[in-house]
Amino acid sequence: MSTEETPAPRSLAEALRARDDASLAALLRSRPDLITPVPTDLTQLATRAGTRASVVRALERLDRFTLQTAQALAVAPDPASYDDLLALLAGDAADPGVAAAVPRALAVLREQALVWGGPDQLRLVRTARELLAPSPQHPSPTGLGPTVAEATAGMSPGRVQEIVAAAGLTSTHDAVSAVASLTALFTDRKRMAALLDTAPPDSVDVLRRLVWGPPYGQVTADPATHLRWLLDRGLLLPTAPGTVVLPREVALHLRGGRAHRTTEPLPPGVEPAAVHRPQVVDSAAAGQAYTTLATVEELLKDWDEGGPAVLRAGGLSVRDLKRTAIALDVSEPVAAFWVELAYAAGLLASDGEADERYAATPAYDEWLQWPAARRWARLAEAWLSATRTPGVIGGRDAKDRTLSALGPGLDRSAAPEVRHRVLALLAALPEGTSPTVESVLARLHWERPTRGPQQDRGGDEDLRTRLARWTLAEAESLGVTGRGALSSQGRALLGAPAAPPKPAEPTGPGDKLPVHHHERHDHPHSSPAQSHPHTHTLEPLSPAEQATASATAARLLTPLLPEPLDHVLLQADLTAVAPGPLKRPLADVLGVLADIESKGGATVYRFTPGSVRRALDAGRSASDLHDFLTAHSRTPVPQPLAYLIDDVARRHGHLRIGAASAYVRCDDDAVLSEILADKRSESLRLRRLAPTVLAAQADPATLLDGLRAMGFAPAAESAEGDVLITRAHAHRTPPRAAPDPVPDGPPAPDTTLLSAAIRAIRAGDLAATAPRKPTETPATTGDLPRTSPAETLATMQAAVMTGEAVWIGYVNAEGAASQRVIAPVRVEGGFVTAYDHTADEVRTYPLHRVTGVAELADDQP
Numbered sequence: 001m002s003t004e005e006t007p008a009p010r011s012l013a014e015a016l017r018a019r020d021d022a023s024l025a026a027l028l029r030s031r032p033d034l035i036t037p038v039p040t041d042l043t044q045l046a047t048r049a050g051t052r053a054s055v056v057r058a059l060e061r062l063d064r065f066t067l068q069t070a071q072a073l074a075v076a077p078d079p080a081s082y083d084d085l086l087a088l089l090a091g092d093a094a095d096p097g098v099a100a101a102v103p104r105a106l107a108v109l110r111e112q113a114l115v116w117g118g119p120d121q122l123r124l125v126r127t128a129r130e131l132l133a134p135s136p137q138h139p140s141p142t143g144l145g146p147t148v149a150e151a152t153a154g155m156s157p158g159r160v161q162e163i164v165a166a167a168g169l170t171s172t173h174d175a176v177s178a179v180a181s182l183t184a185l186f187t188d189r190k191r192m193a194a195l196l197d198t199a200p201p202d203s204v205d206v207l208r209r210l211v212w213g214p215p216y217g218q219v220t221a222d223p224a225t226h227l228r229w230l231l232d233r234g235l236l237l238p239t240a241p242g243t244v245v246l247p248r249e250v251a252l253h254l255r256g257g258r259a260h261r262t263t264e265p266l267p268p269g270v271e272p273a274a275v276h277r278p279q280v281v282d283s284a285a286a287g288q289a290y291t292t293l294a295t296v297e298e299l300l301k302d303w304d305e306g307g308p309a310v311l312r313a314g315g316l317s318v319r320d321l322k323r324t325a326i327a328l329d330v331s332e333p334v335a336a337f338w339v340e341l342a343y344a345a346g347l348l349a350s351d352g353e354a355d356e357r358y359a360a361t362p363a364y365d366e367w368l369q370w371p372a373a374r375r376w377a378r379l380a381e382a383w384l385s386a387t388r389t390p391g392v393i394g395g396r397d398a399k400d401r402t403l404s405a406l407g408p409g410l411d412r413s414a415a416p417e418v419r420h421r422v423l424a425l426l427a428a429l430p431e432g433t434s435p436t437v438e439s440v441l442a443r444l445h446w447e448r449p450t451r452g453p454q455q456d457r458g459g460d461e462d463l464r465t466r467l468a469r470w471t472l473a474e475a476e477s478l479g480v481t482g483r484g485a486l487s488s489q490g491r492a493l494l495g496a497p498a499a500p501p502k503p504a505e506p507t508g509p510g511d512k513l514p515v516h517h518h519e520r521h522d523h524p525h526s527s528p529a530q531s532h533p534h535t536h537t538l539e540p541l542s543p544a545e546q547a548t549a550s551a552t553a554a555r556l557l558t559p560l561l562p563e564p565l566d567h568v569l570l571q572a573d574l575t576a577v578a579p580g581p582l583k584r585p586l587a588d589v590l591g592v593l594a595d596i597e598s599k600g601g602a603t604v605y606r607f608t609p610g611s612v613r614r615a616l617d618a619g620r621s622a623s624d625l626h627d628f629l630t631a632h633s634r635t636p637v638p639q640p641l642a643y644l645i646d647d648v649a650r651r652h653g654h655l656r657i658g659a660a661s662a663y664v665r666c667d668d669d670a671v672l673s674e675i676l677a678d679k680r681s682e683s684l685r686l687r688r689l690a691p692t693v694l695a696a697q698a699d700p701a702t703l704l705d706g707l708r709a710m711g712f713a714p715a716a717e718s719a720e721g722d723v724l725i726t727r728a729h730a731h732r733t734p735p736r737a738a739p740d741p742v743p744d745g746p747p748a749p750d751t752t753l754l755s756a757a758i759r760a761i762r763a764g765d766l767a768a769t770a771p772r773k774p775t776e777t778p779a780t781t782g783d784l785p786r787t788s789p790a791e792t793l794a795t796m797q798a799a800v801m802t803g804e805a806v807w808i809g810y811v812n813a814e815g816a817a818s819q820r821v822i823a824p825v826r827v828e829g830g831f832v833t834a835y836d837h838t839a840d841e842v843r844t845y846p847l848h849r850v851t852g853v854a855e856l857a858d859d860q861p
Contacts, residue, residue, distance in 0.1 A: 008117065008118045008121055009116060009117065009118075011046065011116075012046040012049065012050065012113060012116045012125065013042050013043045013045075013046035013047075015046075015113075015116035015117070016042045016045060016046055016049075016113065017042050017765065017769075021758050021762075023111070024758050024761070025754045025755075025758060026111050027049075027111060027112060027113055028749060028754055028757060028758070029748060029749065029754065030058075030061075030111060030112050031049070031054065031057070031058055031112055031113070032745065032746040032747065032748050032749055033053075033054055033057060033745055033746050034048050034049055034054065035746075035749060035753075035754075035757045036746045038756075038757045038760050038761065039761055039764070040760075040761075040764040040768075040818060041761060041764035041765040041768045041769075042761060042762075042765040043765070043768065044764075045761060046113070049113040049125070050125050050126060050127050051127065052127050052131075055114070055125060055127040055128050055131065056131065057745065058112050058114060059114070059128065059131065059132075060448070061448065062108070062109075062449075063267070063446060063447050063448070063449070064264050064267075064445075064446045064447075064449045065101055065105050065263070065264055065265045065266075066105040066108045066109060067449055068089065068105075068259075068260055068263060068264070069085070069089060069102065069105040069106060069109060070109055070114060070115070070124060070128060070132060071132050071140065071141050071142050071259065071260070072085055072088040072089050072142070072259040072260075073085060073109075073115065073122060073124040073129075073132075074124055074128070074129050074131075074132035074133045074140065075088070075133065075134065075140060075142055075144050075248060075259055076088055076122075078123060078124070078129065079117055079120075079121035079122055079123045080121075080122045080123075081119065081120045081121075081122065082106075082119045082120070082122065084122075085102065085106070085122060086098075086099060086102055087257050088252075088257065088258065088259040089102055089258070089259065089260075089263055090102075090258075090263075091255070091256045091257045091258035091263075092189070092256045092257040092258075093256065095263065095265075097265050097266065098263050098265045100265070101265030101266070102265075105265075106122075109124075113125070114128050134146060134215075134248070136216070136239065139213065139214055140213075141260075142213070142259045142260055143212045143213020143214065143215065143251075143261070144213065144215060144248045144251055144252070144259065145213075145215030145216065145245045145246050145247060145248055145251065146239075146245060146247065146248060147183070147247060147248045147249065148179055148182055148183045148186060148234065148237070148247045148248075148249055149179050149183065151237040151239060151245055151247055152175075152179055152182075152234075152237060155175075155237075155238075157174070157175040157178075160175045160178045160179060160182075161175075161178055162232075163178075163182065163232065163233065163234040164178045164181060164182055164234075166232040166233045166234075167182060167185060167195065167233045167234060168195070169181050169182065169185060182234055183249060186234075186247065186249035186250050186253060187249050187252075187253070189253065192250075192253045193253075195233070199229065199230075199235075200225070200226045200229055202224075202226035203226040203227070203229050203230050203235075206226065206227065206230060206236075207230070207235065207246065207250070207254060208254070210246040210251070211246065211251050211254040211255060212255070212261050215245050215246040215251060216239070216243055216244070216245050216246075217236070217243070217244050217245075217246075218242055218243060218244075219231075219236075219242060219243075219244050220242070221242075227244075231244065234247070235247070235250055264446060267443055267446045267447065268439065268442045268443055268446055269439065269443075270425050270428070270429060270435045270436075270439050270440055270443050271435060271436045271439035272429060272430075272433045272434070272435060272436075273434050273435055273436045273484065274433075274434050274483075274484070275430070275432050275433045275434070275485075276432045276433075276434070276482075276483050276485060277432055278431050278432045278488070280432070280482070280483065281431075281432050281481075281482040281483055281485045281486075281487055281488075282482060282487050282488050282489070282556075282560055283482070283560060284482030284483050284487075285479040285480065285481060285482030285487035285489065285490065285560075286479060286482075286487075286489075286557060286560035286561055287479070287482075288476065288477060288478065288479035288482065289373075289376045289478070289479030289489070289557060289560075289561065290372070290479075290561055290562065290581070291479075292376060292379060292477070292478055292479055293372055293375055293376055293379075294581075294599075295328060295330075295338050296338060296341065296342050296347065296379065297368075298327070298328060299324065299327075299328060299338055299339065299342060299348075300342060300347060300348060300360045300364055301591075302324070302327050303348065303358060303359055303360060304359075304360060304731065305731050306351070306357045306359050306731040307348070307357055307358035307359050308320035308323075308324070308357065308358055309355070309356065309357050309358075310350045310356040310357060310358060310406075311404065311407065313401075313404075313407065313408070314404075314406070314407045314408050315404035315405060315406045315407020315408070316339065316358070316404055316405040316406045316407070317404070318402075318404070321335060321336060321339075321404075321405050324339065329599075332394075333390070333391075333393070333394070334477070335405075336390045336393045336394075336405040337390040337474060337477065339390075339405050339406060340386075340388055340390040340393075340405060340406070340410070341379055341382065341383055341390075341478075343388070343406055343738075343739065344382040344383065344386040344388055344738060344739060345367075345378055345379050345382035345738060346361060346363045346382070346736065346737060346738030347360060347361060347363060347364040347367060348360050348361060348364070348733075349361050349733045349736035350733065351731070351732075351733040351734070352733065352734060357731075358406065359731045359732060359733050360731075360732055360733070361732065361733050361735070361736045362732055362733070362734075362735055363735075363736070364732075365732070368584070371554070371558065372558075372561050372564075372581075373553075373554040373555070373557040373558040373561060374551075374554045376479065376554070376557060377489075377493070377550040377551070377553050377554040377557070378550070379478065380478055380479075380480055380490075380493055380550070380553070381493070381546060381550045382738065383419075383474065383478060384416065384419055384420065384493065385416050385546075385741055386415065386416070386739075386741060387411045387412060387413050387415050387416060387741040387742045387743075388410045388411055388412075388415075388739065389410055389411070389412040389415050389467065389470070390405070390410070390470075390474075391466060391467070391470040392410060392412070393405050393410065397409045411741075411742040412463065412467065413741075413742050413743060413744035413745075414463065414464060414467060414744055415467055416540070416741060416744075417540075417744060418444070418464060418467040418468055418471060419467070419471045419475075420494070420538070420540055421444065421447070422440060422444070422468050422471045422472065422475075423471070423475065423480070423486060423490065423494055423538075424494065424496070424538035425440055425443060425444075426481065426485065426486040426490075427486055427491055427494060427496040427538060429485070429486070431485075432485050433485055434481075434483060434484030434485040435484070437469065437472060440468060440472070441465055441468055441469070444464065444465070444468050445464075445465070448464060472484075475490070479557075480493065488556050489553040489554075489556045489557040489560075490553070492549055492552040492553040492556055493549055493550060493553040494538055494541075494549065495538070495541050495545060495546075495548075495549040496538055562580045562581055563580070563581075564580070564581045564582060564583040564584075565578065565579065565580045565581065565582055565583065565586075566582075566583050566586060566632065567586075567632050567633065567634045568582070568586075568590065568605070568632060568633055568634070569633065569634055569635050570629060570633045570635050570636070570637055570638055570641060571635070571638065572638040572639075572640060573640075574606060574607045574608070574638075574640055574641055574644065575597065575604055575605060575606050575607070576590065576594060576604070576605040576607070576633070577602055577603070577604055577605075578590075578602060578603040578604075578605065579602050580602070582603075586632055589615075589628060590605055590632075592611075592614055592615050592618055593605075593607065593611055593612065593614070593615040593620075593625065593628075594606055594607045594608075594611050595608060595610075595611050607641055607644060609644065609647075609648050609713075610708075612625070612644060612645055612648040612649075613648050613652060613708075613713055616648065616649060616652045617715075621649070622645050622646055622649035625645050625649075626642065626645065629641070648713060651712070651713040652713050652715055653713075653714075653715035655671070655707065655712055655713070655714035655715070661695075661696060661697050661698065661699060661700075662695075662696045662697075662698055662699055662700040662702075662703040663689070663693055663694060663695050663696065664686070664693070664694040664695075664696065664703065664707070664714070665692055665693045665694075666692055667692055668692075669691040669692055671712075672688065672691075672692065672693075672694050675694065675707070675710070675712070676688065676694070678710060680706075680709070680710050681706070681707075681710065683698075683706065684696050684697075684698045684702070684703055684706050684707075685697040685698065700716060704716055763821075763837060764818070764819070766821055766837060768819050784809030784817055784819060784851045784852065785807060785808065785809045785851065785852035785853060785854045786809070786851060786852040787851075787852035787853055787854070789847070789848075791852075791853070792847060792850055792852060792853050793827070793847065795853045795854075795855070796824050796827045796832050796847070796853065797824075797827050799823070799824045799855075800824045800825065800826065800827055803823065804823070804855070804856070805821055805822065805823045805837065805856055806821070806822060806823075806824065806853050806854065806855055806856065807819065807820075807821055807853070807854045807855070807856055808820050808821075808822060808845075808850050808851075808852070808853045808854075809850065809851035809852050809853075810845060810849055810850055810851070811849050811851060812849065813849075817851070820836055820837075821836075821837040821856070822834035822835065822836050822837065822843075822845075823835045823837070825842070827847075830846060830847050830848065831844050831845065831846055831847065832844070832845050832847055832850070
């Protein structure tokens, strides 16, 4: 289409008005903050797209080369031609790689409404130009300074003429033409080269030090000769007393026309570190998945009767986290990760009572009944979408308060996006391939080179880099990856397609792969603006899609997990060996009857007098324990173990403790005499009430523990004299929902919302821009029409008879004003019923809320 047929847009609103619905949908999808709430028309959409907060957010989501393109436009003339832009990016050498990448980058900037205008009039949105253009307060990432015209804006005309003369140019009659003449010299490659050939070597060295920025330098009141030579010819221009700047045109000449020292049109490739057989990767990941389940179960079992107290400010104390780490036999950061994972999955929470403590939720009991693979998928799914970030625990927040596990301030809204992107990069590698960490970080930094203020303090690395490092470590701990490579179940969890073929067949699990410096993954359904050479598109899944993906991951994991066993191997040294995971009833009973001595591929349980007494306290008899061990052991019950059970059972309950404060009674008065004679009983303050009864000033629980520490096996009794059976009870919180992730800005709109929003914007724009017949009190475009009630009624009635559409102003019950194009059908009872072109439906409006009415031009609907 020729220029005459399609005039160049004069504003961003006009440029948006020329877009089709698909292009508007792409804009709103990439910048969802623009439809929160839905704009009334395209003018309001353009205004919102130019606000500082929205532009900053859009710039932060650009890849490095697209951002470099925007930065080049910020230092180019306004408006700039495509050739101007290409010259700034590709330089005088016209780098073909850069030239090939510019159309894609420019298409992205257009799609996101950061650039508008035709090829000969490219305009960067004013707010973006203000953010990216050079200034003394905010240096440009290009390292360029102001133009000659900007740097000489406050200079006297006489001084400008002196510079022009010293540069060998003809004097002019005014400063404006003099500046233009000087600019033409600096932008002329041949004349500029000739001028610099006459420069002293020291002067050239000064220019070389400033050429890549920062462009500002300090000079004394009496500059040296080589500096004076530069100042006289305008190659350095004063900006403040003692400060000079290298003009942009001079720097560009010295740089060979390039705005950036290093232009990166292609992303760095993710470099493979090693390759393993897929079966090895899946087996390693499955082993970690099993460890994940065992660790979470052990954690919540330890907190089964009520876990640590909740700090007043919320969260877990440092001491309690250390105790949890010791119980799980892991480091404190790892323990924090498991605690936060269980919390993110909704398996633990605070009980909300007066003495608030952490405990398992009712969802934990339901989770325990699921098959092992399904339980793992639930944990992995919660991790993938969680914004709470265990890695920041122990750091400081903005108020210099320590961040604690399960406490506030751990949400990092970028975490889910970074996790998903890191795993997507792994999914793009051949099956069984693990990447180098540094290449993954370099790729992420190319894709998102700019960030806003960091939300925490974490050393030299930015938050996004640390999130990527944590993702790689946590994915390995969870079993999403194995030996650094994405597992089959991890790939299914992402909803990723089959892995690409291997570039080479390794001879062993640790063989190195050839390095691929660049990779292309063009999405077959992406638009030109979205078809990035660096994108391996794996969009986050919807809840329904994620549920399907999790089920697929669980199905793939199931055959890789060991089957639970129903037996143990009893040994003569009072231990039992479980050669694999045990079925739940066996594991629960054995956990009471014996203490876990070591864990790993096989779990070793040790029987002690204390553990046997624990089982007897829980209501088991000696015969019950003998029958249980006989039924679940593949080896005969060793004689020492049988003797241990019988011996503890024989003495169990021989002593009885009740409440006096507390008392001890025993049918054998010799045993009571032995207790009184023992010096270790002094703290219990015992005295004999009768030959078979001792009284104590300690409470029953303290008395019970004290006598057990002395080697006796007392049993507690009720007020009626019956032995109390102490069964372990599970403390549960009230029903608790898993914590909701904190979104990183407005959520991406779905197709339905996009369609509705675009229809509303188009309709509102029609009402705002529809040509109208002139009235006695003409209103400018965008103002509500104003007519008297009588004129409004008469115009409406006339429109009903003629069937014509009219333009009205309307104020709803909430006081919100809008413009609408309607075709009246009926006017009666103070209401007008009309087909509303704005809403695309028939509506009824009270006439008293219509501010005025105007007829549309004849060529309008």
